[in-house]
Amino acid sequence: MIEIKNLSKFFSTENGDFAAINGINLRIEDGDIYGIIGMSGAGKSTLIRCINLLEKPSEGQILIDGLDITALEGRALLTLRRKIGMVFQRFNLLMQRTIRDNVAFPLEIAGVAKKQRLERVDELLEIVGLTSKAGSYPVQLSGGQQQRVSIARALANHPSLLLCDEPTSALDSLTTNSILKLLKDINHKLGVTIIIITHEIAVVEKICNKVAIIDESRIIEQGLVKDVISNPQQDVTKKLLERGELA
Numbered sequence: 725m726i727e728i729k730n731l732s733k734f735f736s737t738e739n740g741d742f743a744a745i746n747g748i749n750l751r752i753e754d755g756d757i758y759g760i761i762g763m764s765g766a767g768k769s770t771l772i773r774c775i776n777l778l779e780k781p782s783e784g785q786i787l788i789d790g791l792d793i794t795a796l797e798g799r800a801l802l803t804l805r806r807k808i809g810m811v812f813q814r815f816n817l818l819m820q821r822t823i824r825d826n827v828a829f830p831l832e833i834a835g836v837a838k839k840q841r842l843e844r845v846d847e848l849l850e851i852v853g854l855t856s857k858a859g860s861y862p863v864q865l866s867g868g869q870q871q872r873v874s875i876a877r878a879l880a881n882h883p884s885l886l887l888c889d890e891p892t893s894a895l896d897s898l899t900t901n902s903i904l905k906l907l908k909d910i911n912h913k914l915g916v917t918i919i920i921i922t923h924e925i926a927v928v929e930k931i932c933n934k935v936a937i938i939d940e941s942r943i944i945e946q947g948l949v950k951d952v953i954s955n956p957q958q959d960v961t962k963k964l965l966e967r968g969e970l971a
């Protein structure tokens with residue numbers, strides 16, 4: 725379980741400190757697919773970057789199974805990062821490497837021996853349905869296929885948590901559906917907890933069981949997707965449901 729308690733991140737600007745996220749409280753249970761939805765600049769990416777400690781929070785705690793990860797340093801921090809996979813909007817693949825070598829990259833960094841690496845890459849490419857593309861380069865793949873590679877790479881070190889930052893925003897609607905289905909399968913079959921950032925309610929409706937709405941750096945509403953959709957409490961949530969997105 726992940727408990728986020730009173731989490732804030734301040735950036736210093738010309739006009740003084742600016743809170744990109746402010747007093748965030750969230751509880752994500754094992755096995756959840758938790759959607760975080762909000763408009764541009766609301767603080768979504770900062771929140772997700774704090775969860776994997778790419779940003780150091782200014783205040784508050786992130787407890788994973790009771791351990792406050794904000795206090796981790798050195799080797800303990802590296803070990804934690806391996807247990808958290810990350811999927812980005814723009815895939816972030818290494819263009820000079822084959823698909824096989826892209827997926828193998830985090831295993832190389834973790835010091836996994838070549839034989840085990842190749843076996844694991846084969847398993848991962850099968851999970852994402854890209855076995856036949858192992859020797860291709862990213863440029864030879866469609867956007868949806870490239871996102872599948874990035875999902876395989878994120879799963880390489882058997883993470884228990886997958887953080888997805890707008891994973892379908894660069895994809896058309898048909899491809900979006902296939903990527904969302906893949907994420908749902910991964911959640912079911914591998915038991916990986918997923919946090920997904922989006923500005924589209926359709927993404928939340930398709931795969932999430934819980935949702936939090938973030939507005940101006942604060943969580944303004946959260947709960948089971950079915951409850952929030954059937955009985956929205958805040959004006960921002962009502963607007964989101966009318967328009968389908970918070971752009």
Ligand SMILES: Nc1ncnc2c1ncn2[C@@H]1O[C@H](COP(=O)(O)OP(=O)(O)OP(=O)(O)O)[C@@H](O)[C@H]1O
Pocket residue numbers: 735736737742743744762763764765766767768769770771
């Ligand atoms: N390094 C930084 N220094 C100063 N301000 C920052 C920094 N990073 C983010 N911000 C500000 O914090 C706020 C939240 O940014 P963030 O990227 O988390 O929003 P977001 O909800 O992910 O937006 P988008 O959907 O456009 O990516 C924005 O106003 C942004 O300008």
